[in-house]
Amino acid sequence: MLRYKRYMISFFLLLLLSMSHSAFAQPDARSIIQSSIDYYRDKSSYSVAEMVIHRPDWERTMKMKVWTQGVDKSLVRIIAPKKDIGNGTLVLGDDMWSYTPKINRVIKLPSSMSHQGWMGSDFSNNDVAKADDLVDKFTHTLVDTQKHEGMDLYIIESVPHEDAPVVWGKEIIKVREDLLMIEQEFYDQDNQLVKKLTSSDIKLMSGKLTVSTQRMQKADKPKEWTEFRLFEAEYAVTVPKNMFTLSNLRNPRR
Amino acid sequence: MGTTFRLAWRNIWRHPRRTILTIIAIGFGCALLVFSIGLQLGQYDLMIANSVKIFEGLVQVQKKGYLEDSKIRTSIPGVQKLADKIRTETGLTDVSARANGFALVSSETRTYGTMIIGVDPQYEDKVSIIPGLVKEGRYLSALDAQELVIGKSLAKNMKISLGDDVTIMGNGRDGSIAATILPVVGIFESGTKDLDRNVIEIPLGTFQDVFSMGDHGHSIVLYHRDANLVNRIQQNAQSLINDKEDLVVLRWDQLQPGLKEAIELDYSSGWFMYIVLVAIIVFSIMNTFLMSVMERTREFGILLALGYKAFNIGKLVMLEATLLTIVAVLIGTAIGVGVNYYFYVYGLTLTGMEEIANMYNMPSTITPQISFNSVFIGPAIIFIATIISALYPAMRIRLLEPVEAMRKI
Numbered sequence: 001m002l003r004y005k006r007y008m009i010s011f012f013l014l015l016l017l018s019m020s021h022s023a024f025a026q027p028d029a030r031s032i033i034q035s036s037i038d039y040y041r042d043k044s045s046y047s048v049a050e051m052v053i054h055r056p057d058w059e060r061t062m063k064m065k066v067w068t069q070g071v072d073k074s075l076v077r078i079i080a081p082k083k084d085i086g087n088g089t090l091v092l093g094d095d096m097w098s099y100t101p102k103i104n105r106v107i108k109l110p111s112s113m114s115h116q117g118w119m120g121s122d123f124s125n126n127d128v129a130k131a132d133d134l135v136d137k138f139t140h141t142l143v144d145t146q147k148h149e150g151m152d153l154y155i156i157e158s159v160p161h162e163d164a165p166v167v168w169g170k171e172i173i174k175v176r177e178d179l180l181m182i183e184q185e186f187y188d189q190d191n192q193l194v195k196k197l198t199s200s201d202i203k204l205m206s207g208k209l210t211v212s213t214q215r216m217q218k219a220d221k222p223k224e225w226t227e228f229r230l231f232e233a234e235y236a237v238t239v240p241k242n243m244f245t246l247s248n249l250r251n252p253r254r
Numbered sequence: 255m256g257t258t259f260r261l262a263w264r265n266i267w268r269h270p271r272r273t274i275l276t277i278i279a280i281g282f283g284c285a286l287l288v289f290s291i292g293l294q295l296g297q298y299d300l301m302i303a304n305s306v307k308i309f310e311g312l313v314q315v316q317k318k319g320y321l322e323d324s325k326i327r328t329s330i331p332g333v334q335k336l337a338d339k340i341r342t343e344t345g346l347t348d349v350s351a352r353a354n355g356f357a358l359v360s361s362e363t364r365t366y367g368t369m370i371i372g373v374d375p376q377y378e379d380k381v382s383i384i385p386g387l388v389k390e391g392r393y394l395s396a397l398d399a400q401e402l403v404i405g406k407s408l409a410k411n412m413k414i415s416l417g418d419d420v421t422i423m424g425n426g427r428d429g430s431i432a433a434t435i436l437p438v439v440g441i442f443e444s445g446t447k448d449l450d451r452n453v454i455e456i457p458l459g460t461f462q463d464v465f466s467m468g469d470h471g472h473s474i475v476l477y478h479r480d481a482n483l484v485n486r487i488q489q490n491a492q493s494l495i496n497d498k499e500d501l502v503v504l505r506w507d508q509l510q511p512g513l514k515e516a517i518e519l520d521y522s523s524g525w526f527m528y529i530v531l532v533a534i535i536v537f538s539i540m541n542t543f544l545m546s547v548m549e550r551t552r553e554f555g556i557l558l559a560l561g562y563k564a565f566n567i568g569k570l571v572m573l574e575a576t577l578l579t580i581v582a583v584l585i586g587t588a589i590g591v592g593v594n595y596y597f598y599v600y601g602l603t604l605t606g607m608e609e610i611a612n613m614y615n616m617p618s619t620i621t622p623q624i625s626f627n628s629v630f631i632g633p634a635i636i637f638i639a640t641i642i643s644a645l646y647p648a649m650r651i652r653l654l655e656p657v658e659a660m661r662k663i
Contacts, residue, residue: 053429055327057327058327058429060428060429078431081430083428083430083431084430084431087431098358098423100423100431100433102431102433102434103421103423103433103434103435105360105421105423105433105435107358107360107365107421107423108360108365109358109365110358110365110366110367112366112367113358113365113367116367119425119431120425120429
């Protein structure tokens with residue numbers, strides 16, 4: 001009887017050990033992604049940027065101010081061109097609102113529209129609103145380690161959980177040792193590349209190493225892309241309490 | 255040949271009653287085929303005419319590439335001027351310009367993504383039935399009117415009724431934010447789910463203004479009641495835009511490939527019925543021919559004994575069959591065409607169809623198609639099939655032994 005008990009204990013110990021082992025392998029890639037997003041979003045931020053939508057026969061540039069807090073709050077305000085001044089987008093968690101001064105109305109974007117381009121760009125509304133989904137709704141595996149400008153570059157494959165409301169089959173994310181996200185590839189359910197987000201122009205902004213240009217490129221349209229370029233960025237700024245509210249979205253002077 | 259021909263003609267009328275019965279059988283089958291093929295093709299014409307009149311038109315002028323990838327920038331400059339040009343120079347009256355866009359539309363409580371169609375209120379009713387299907391309120395009044403009409407299901411989903419404001423927000427042609435607020439003046443019900451659930455129509459001028467289109471549009475829609483004229487209309491329109499290389503003229507079967515497939519599917523199932531019909535006719539004819547050969551075994555035996563070649567007797571029998579078939583097919587076709595012509599002039603109304611047709615603003619009578627195909631396909635098949643069926647009796651003659659054959663009664 002005693003011997004039987006001893007066997008049981010050692011069996012449980014083994015079981016625990018094997019579980020902790022797999023649990024140890026998982027969070028590694030996951031924590032890289034988590035830290036990378038935390039680094040990118042910081043506690044809060046204020047930035048001035050432009051978005052260039054490029055098409056074979058035309059190009060359009062919009063300038064904007066962006067405030068963020070944590071991973072789930074952001075406010076974007078268009079400051080140029082003249083025609084679009086004052087237009088704004090507010091993101092709170094999974095919800096997204098759009099404001100247009102022309103008609104002085106706020107519209108909540110329905111979830112059915114989440115794959116439409118944001119303001120006519122190649123970034124979808126989802127790309128803008130749901131950055132934090134990546135941590136919670138995917139299983140991450142470190143598949144390779146390469147080099148990027150002398151630093152380690154972690155290649156991570158992220159597969160969405162079975163029940164996650166995600167359209168992608170998988171994502172391949174390349175994060176540098178210093179937590180900068182260098183590349184993000186989106187694959188469909190058949191493992192075909194759909195679009196790719198690449199980072200460039202890495203430089204110091206307000207004392208912090210920042211990716212200042214991000215380009216979204218759809219795989220089937222090589223001549224079309226959207227670039228998001230940061231001019232200035234400040235981190236851990238104090239954001240007024242009412243910044244991320246609908247009434248503030250409605251106030252185009254902000 | 256002269257003798258063989260006369261001999262064949264006389265042989266046919268040796269049994270007048272049997273010959274007449276055979277003629278009636280073939281003739282009736284022929285008339286039936288001509289009538290039902292004519293009716294079937296006529297029904298397709300009606301189907302095409304009705305479907306294209308809902309929204310898409312018989313023919314559309316678009317910028318090259320717009321059909322595959324409908325982008326707001328893939329547009330036609332000076333769209334109304336071009337529509338006017340087509341209207342005056344081709345003499346076609348049913349021509350209208352449109353612009354299409356995608357936008358977020360919201361009521362007080364709900365937001366949806368839908369199609370916004372900019373239409374010319376003066377001409378839209380000539381190319382689409384939607385203006386005639388406004389069940390509440392009225393249709394758009396003028397090119398620059400600040401108003402919209404909306405599909406019934408969409409209105410229900412958005413919880414709006416006549417007079418309510420709808421906010422429209424999308425991207426203009428120049429990439430800028432396009433936004434406006436328009437009141438609902440009409441609610442239409444076309445019976446086509448996609449349209450009732452996904453479409454808002456606004457005046458073309460208003461569309462061009464809101465979506466920064468200038469004088470651009472996305473399509474010029476042409477309609478004609480007779481779908482058979484589609485190629486001529488396409489060529490007409492094509493000749494007017496030849497100076498603009500980047501424009502294309504698309505036919506209904508390119509605009510609505512699903513409709514073409516449905517017709518093709520129905521057509522092939524119709525053929526099954528015709529094949530059965532033809533088979534029945536063919537067997538009855540084969541019986542007649544076989545009988546006429548068998549009962550003349552003695553006669554053929556004597557002919558063979560006299561040195562007449564089996565091949566020549568076969569030829570004689572074939573000629574009899576051919577003459578008989580020609581007479582029958584001519585009579586049958588004439589009757590079939592006569593019946594079709596009657597319905598072509600007076601129309602064929604199916605019971606119960608009138609109500610449904612009225613509800614959806616469509617004609618309620620079917621007119622059979624009278625064309626080369628509808629008149630000659632059926633008779634040609636019957637003719638070929640009967641000749642083939644006469645081959646077997648004719649071939650049997652080769653098997654006859656003169657002595658043995660002469661002893662038969």
